[in-house]
Structures are given as C-alpha cells and as structure tokens.
Amino acid sequence: MDQAPGSPKGPDDQGSQPAQSLPVCYRHPGRETGIRCTRCERPICPECMVSASVGFQCPECVRGGSGTGHAPDASRPRTLAGGTIAADPRLLTKILIGINLAVFLVGQIRSSFLDHLVLVGQWPPAPFTPTEGVAEGQWYLLFTSMFAHEAIWHIAFNMLSLWWLGGPLEAALGRVRYLALYLVSGLAGSALTYVLAAPSSGSLGASGAIFGLFGATAVLMRRLRYDMRPIIALLVINLIFTFNPGMNIAWQAHIGGLVAGVVIGYGMVHAPRERRALIQYGSCALVLAAVVVMTLLRTAQLT
Structure with a gap:
C-alpha cells in the first residue's frame, strides 16, 4: 500500500x-x-x-x-478507528487463521464432520427428512460455514488473503471492530448465498469474510489517500476468478461480503469522533438486520 x-x-x-x-x-x-x-x-x-x-x-x-x-x-x-492499541496487532488474525486450520484438519481426518457445518438452504424432499437446512431452522449454518474448507487450495488462498489483509486492518480498527467487520461480512456473504443459490446446493469457506476485508481495505486506503491501484487490481483479479464458471465458486458469498465490508468499513473509518461508536456499531447492526431480513424472506419462500 x-x-x-x-x-x-x-x-x-x-x-x-x-x-x-x-x-x-x-x-x-x-x-x-x-x-x-x-x-x-x-x-x-x-x-x-x-x-x-x-x-x-x-x-x-x-x-x-x-x-x-x-x-x-x-x-x-487509540487506533485510527478509535480502538485500543494492542501489543500484538495481529493476534485476532492469528486466532482466526488457527480456527480455520483446525476445522480443516478435523474435516480431513473425518469427512463427515463438514456435513454439519456446510451452508445448505434446504435438504431435498422425501425420502430425506428436511432437518438440517437453514430453511428448517438451522441458522447456525450461516456462521459455521465461514470456517469450513474442503480443498487445500481453497483454505491456502483464503488464509494467505486473511494474513495479508487482516493484519493492517486489525491494527487500524482495533480488535473488537475488526472482529465485528470479519464476522458480519461473513454472515452477509452466507445470507446472500442462501437467498440466491439453489436451496439444495452446499457452500463453505471464509471467502465472504475475506471479501469483506477487501472492501474495508479499499475504504481505509482511500481514507488515508493511498494509491488505490494495487487493491483495485487485486480485487478485479479475484472477481474474475469469482465469476469463472469453471471454478465452481459461490459468487454470492463474495459479493455479499464485499458490499458488507464497504458499508462497515466506511462507518468505521469515517465516523466523527463525537458519534464514533454509534455510527461504527450502527453500521454493523444495519448489515446484520439485512442478513436477518434476507434469511427470513428466503425461509418463507422455501417453506
């Protein structure tokens, strides 16, 4: 940068x-x-x-x-966004990477473990009993799917991106704001996937949260008047892969996370000092409200 x-x-x-x-x-x-x-x-x-x-x-x-x-x-x-300065500005990033790697290793040892984490909108009709899709009340899949990876290339790419983007953002936002950005962006990606993807298709990976970091990084770089060309070029390359039919990528998660990251990132770095917490966490609440509304509407459509 x-x-x-x-x-x-x-x-x-x-x-x-x-x-x-x-x-x-x-x-x-x-x-x-x-x-x-x-x-x-x-x-x-x-x-x-x-x-x-x-x-x-x-x-x-x-x-x-x-x-x-x-x-x-x-x-x-305080950090740029008003968070408390931490001795290790990458601690949460390391923890998030560790959680993703741990889930991946367990999934490699016991493949059935991922069956309980993958985002599925609705299980197929009889003879299966529809008890494990989001439409059947398993909303936690919107969250657990953010930490599940099946292929080595998938987790490797996501964790490298998390390390590259997460450290500077964690240092600039502070731990609490950074974690809120990561989790809410991931949930937004999951929700958009639930709304637009085929109900019985499975989706997993941290890509929604990663694209949220992309969006927030772009907002932060613009706020600091940095050269935007590197992050824009990297984002365009990622979007090309996202919409490549041969890659079998859930583009909905990428777009949902990206939009959420831009909205939350803007609230984080542009909030005036006197109303900082209200605007920062209000932007997170706004995106979360959109996640809930999308999930409720899609569930009503499927049931």
Whole structure:
C-alpha cells in the first residue's frame, strides 16, 4: 500500500529541485508514507499511526516509550478507528487463521464432520427428512460455514488473503471492530448465498469474510489517500476468478461480503469522533438486520 509518487520535474525546469521519494516508516523501513507523528515528527505507516486529537502519533509517543522524551497521554492510546492499541496487532488474525486450520484438519481426518457445518438452504424432499437446512431452522449454518474448507487450495488462498489483509486492518480498527467487520461480512456473504443459490446446493469457506476485508481495505486506503491501484487490481483479479464458471465458486458469498465490508468499513473509518461508536456499531447492526431480513424472506419462500 504505497502512496503514489509525485510527478518529477523536467530536466529543463529552471531552479527546480530533484524529485525525492517519500520517507519510510521508522518502524517498517520498507513502507513509504507521507504521515508523520505530530509529537516526534517521525514518519509512520497506517499500522503504526494512532489517532490523536490533532493528527496521528506513533506508538512510542502515546505510551511514553524510551527514546521519545514524552510523557504518556492521560487517555488510552487509540487506533485510527478509535480502538485500543494492542501489543500484538495481529493476534485476532492469528486466532482466526488457527480456527480455520483446525476445522480443516478435523474435516480431513473425518469427512463427515463438514456435513454439519456446510451452508445448505434446504435438504431435498422425501425420502430425506428436511432437518438440517437453514430453511428448517438451522441458522447456525450461516456462521459455521465461514470456517469450513474442503480443498487445500481453497483454505491456502483464503488464509494467505486473511494474513495479508487482516493484519493492517486489525491494527487500524482495533480488535473488537475488526472482529465485528470479519464476522458480519461473513454472515452477509452466507445470507446472500442462501437467498440466491439453489436451496439444495452446499457452500463453505471464509471467502465472504475475506471479501469483506477487501472492501474495508479499499475504504481505509482511500481514507488515508493511498494509491488505490494495487487493491483495485487485486480485487478485479479475484472477481474474475469469482465469476469463472469453471471454478465452481459461490459468487454470492463474495459479493455479499464485499458490499458488507464497504458499508462497515466506511462507518468505521469515517465516523466523527463525537458519534464514533454509534455510527461504527450502527453500521454493523444495519448489515446484520439485512442478513436477518434476507434469511427470513428466503425461509418463507422455501417453506
């Protein structure tokens, strides 16, 4: 997520200065940034910046760490979205990856384990007894299917995406907001799949939640005025695979998660300070309400 470099001046410009690259984050030397700590003026990247009353501060300044010469703030350090700064900004991401891997391993050892997790709208009619579809009251499948994977390539791709997207988002939003984004986006993807896919078709995977992270990352990058081309290009590539008939992908989960991620992400990073919690969690509640309404309407249609 590099910022777009400025346009260099031509060689014939009289008295012009040579173009200079952006400074790099003092904690992550490989990341260019145009943001500086308002207290010590060291360059900081989005993962390191902490929202302050004016501008952003680095973690050392807000904690009163060694080498800054500043006392800690009276208030607790906050992330860009108002979350509490954590010692390990990727802890929840690691836990989510661990849960997905654990479920995958159990499913490989005992294949019947996945039968109780896969999202199925409605089991086929007699001679089967319809007791395990969402339409028959098994709403928990909307949630459990988010952590189930069958193919090694599927979980590998999703977990790599989760690691790449999740860490910066967790650092920028804080753990509670990040977890809300992940879970609600995943549920939105499951709900849209339930509404649009064939009732007896099975769907599983964390793709809905991952696409929610894609959407929120795009919103965050735009908020920080970063170059949007890398994330847009990656999203377009993923959408091409999504709608490839030969891939057998539940595109509904991807689109549902993406839309939810954009809505929630916008509420998270653009909420004004005085109404931050109301707008942030209100956006999550709005998407959850849409999930419930879609599920109820589809269930009424199938029963």
